[in-house]
Amino acid sequence: MRILITGAAGFVGQLLAERLLNEGHRLLLTDVIEPPIPSAAKNRENAKTVKADLYEEAAKVADEDLEAAFIFHGIMSAGSEANFELGYRVNVQSTFRILDELRKACPGVRVIYASSCAIYGRPFREWPSEVTVPTPESSYGCQKIICENLINDYNRRGLINAFSLRFPTISVRPGKPTQAASSFMSGIIREPLQGKDSELPVEDDFQAWLCSPRTLVTNLVHTLTLPADALPPHIRQVNLPGITASVADMLKALEEVGGKDSLKHIKRTKDPSIEEMLNSWGVRYDVSKALSLGYKADESFKQAVEDFADTLK
Template identity: 60%
Template sequence: MHILITGAAGFIGQLLAKELLNDESHQVTLTDINEPPIPKGVKYPQNAKIIKANLLSDNGVASVVDKSLDAVYAFHGIMSSGSEANFELGMRVNVDATRSLLDALRKTVPGVRVIYSSSQAVYGQPLPEIVDDSITPTPESSYGAEKIICETMINDYTRRGFITGFTLRFPTISIRPGAPTAAASSFLSGMIREPMNGKESIIPIEDRSFRSWLCSPKTLVHNLLFTLTLPADALPRHIRQINVPGICVTIQEMMDALAKVGGEDKLALLKEKEDPAIKPILLSWPTRFDNSQAVRLGFKRDTSFEEAVVDYVESLKEN
């Protein structure tokens, strides 16, 4: 398969590219506004093509879309708190660039499979205790609103036969390696990652019972690859969104997992300091989902957050 990954310099793009480039049968085009690297240690680096491109320009889109594409993972975007801080930038990168990409795809390679990365941020309060697929999203952030706009485009472009789209609403991914991001949820990786690297981490909400809906990187990649094989008619043509399975974890449970796997001394590097800009965004998000549809379709879920911490520690050893 020839697979295009947009936003390929980002964490999820690199994680997925690594798996794809360990399979000889895939040709992978990696594109981003900054030149994305080929992940280190892959078996078939010669199967990767690197393109630095701005999807907001006609030339940029034309450089990454061609008739040989079998599938596209759309990961480009500005994260939650970044979109809230800069409305114009968020709309351009998250919405305008996505529409530009979809239009190029429908004209050049009609019917191509598009796997679009959305988020639980599409939801806003009031919400039931457990969110299922029947709940209408009412976002309380610009990021969530931008994601809903793109979800609607994926639905309509699929209904009309322009593409074969699937929208995956990601839980918060934890634990992400690397530097903190502009996401409001960034601390949910940082509170494990930073102490494990001997650094201090700020928790922007002073409530250890605060719950988050999380998914490990390992499980996310499994589900991203699985979506390549999902039958086109697995969902109605005009309803293409799937809530990717996650697990509900409190701040206290995350701290307990850090202490158990990394050692009690790591807790001293956690500082709880409420952030009045981030707290409302966090409180607007759902914390528990009924993932019956996704599980029925064949998606996988994590068994525990402690397992995610163990996976992260093992990845540090590998690197």
Template identity: 65%
Template sequence: MKIAITGAGGFVGQLLAEHLLLADHQVLLIDIFEPPIPAKASSKSPNATCIKADLYSDSASVIPSSLDAIFIFHGIMSAGSEADFDLGYRVNLHSTLNLLETLRQKAPGVKVVYASSTAIYGNPLPEWPSEATLPTPSSSYGTQKTMIEYAINDFTRRGYINGFSLRFPTISVRPGKPTQAASSWMSGIFREPLQGLPSTLPCPDDFEAWLCSPRILVENLKHVLTLEKDCLPSHVRQVNLPGITASVKEMLEALEDVGGKGAVELVTREEPTKEIKDMLDSWPIRFDVSKAMKLGFKRDEKFRDAVENFKRSLEE
């Protein structure tokens, strides 16, 4: 297959590109800077094309008519969207709408996998929100994600694309550098201490979060490539990806189990800003994912496994 990834220079884009290249797909890696070919897939570099482009203005020049599928990962993260209203809307909303219009014109019927978020939800919420729960986002980021979800529904209903909006849990443990996401600390409290570096924690022990490991995420992203268009109604393309609920207390216990007490001692508490606290408190912490499970998506069994996998990757 010929598959494009936007935001391909980010962690999820690089991870997915690695797996797709190793499976002998042709992959277009697109980002605002020229993204690298994942090191572990360097032997497959003839199948990779790295493209620097601003999708707000350049999508028509970089999307080929022969495209089979595209993963839309580019965007300004949650806290970044809240801090810069104009930039968040330009990147998360308008550039994605421009991209969808390009796909409609140049690659009709292409499979579109959109990285949405549980930030589309907000209070009031039932105990187990599902895809039938009305989105009431309490952030610009969540609002932008919701609007693109509805556009994907409409473009799919009209037959222009074959869209899937996957609502990601928070991905932990992410390697690399901290991001502008309000949830960045959910990786930072493992990533830095396991490398002997300090980290900050803005939430109390009883704070809970909805999480997914990188390993399970990439398995679910590959799985969506196998799904038929009619597995969902043409006008309802949203899927809540499976996750696991963990409290801060459980996260720190997993850190101690894997990294020892010395790693936990590198984590210090800090007070979040009111904007970040309100955003974190508005996110649901468990979901009805029966729809995803019926479609064959996978879920993590234990959060500790994600921490152990990250430590193993450091050792490798």
């Protein structure tokens, strides 16, 4: 398939690009910086990169031969809260512009949109499903809902063939800390396993809904195979599977994989602004729809830690 990935310089875009190139797909990778072609990928000649600001230049990457598009670009949760204008420009207006260019250039193209479980807020922290009314408590969650509704309308009208996937928090993320409020959930594993300090802004009983990068990529690729009528034409959202882990669970996994000395790199801090946002997010979700569609869940958080540790060898 000929596939577009926006936000392709990000870690999810890079992991997915490597997987798709290894499977023989042809890719168009775009971001506001020149996105790299994953160095470990096979068939690297099948990838083309385009530097583009989708707010201004969406037409540059809306090729008529595209068969699918993964929409990953965005400003993360804490970043969207800190900069209201930029969050809406990137997360909403740029998304509208690329969708509009895609529906004109390649009608019916499969669009896989990276939404988030941040669309839910209090009082729905336990077992919300796709029929639960979204109550986001952040600009980021509001922006995702706006785009989900836009995508539902485009799909209903037959302009695109779309799926909006509500991601759990992805951990363990490689690379550097991000502007996500959940960034510490990777940091308290990633940095200590490399002998570096990491700040922990919440208590050990804090719980989160998590998915490993490996399982996420498997589920993203699976979405390419779903029939267009797998969901109603006007309801294209799916809560992706995850697992619930407390900070205590995360630190236990860190100790089991990295040894007791790794815990010395955890520096406990308090950040009330981050904590308030995190406490509005759900901790357990109804993912029966996703499981019925063939999406997979992680077996344990420890496996995600082991996956990351393997990349350091």
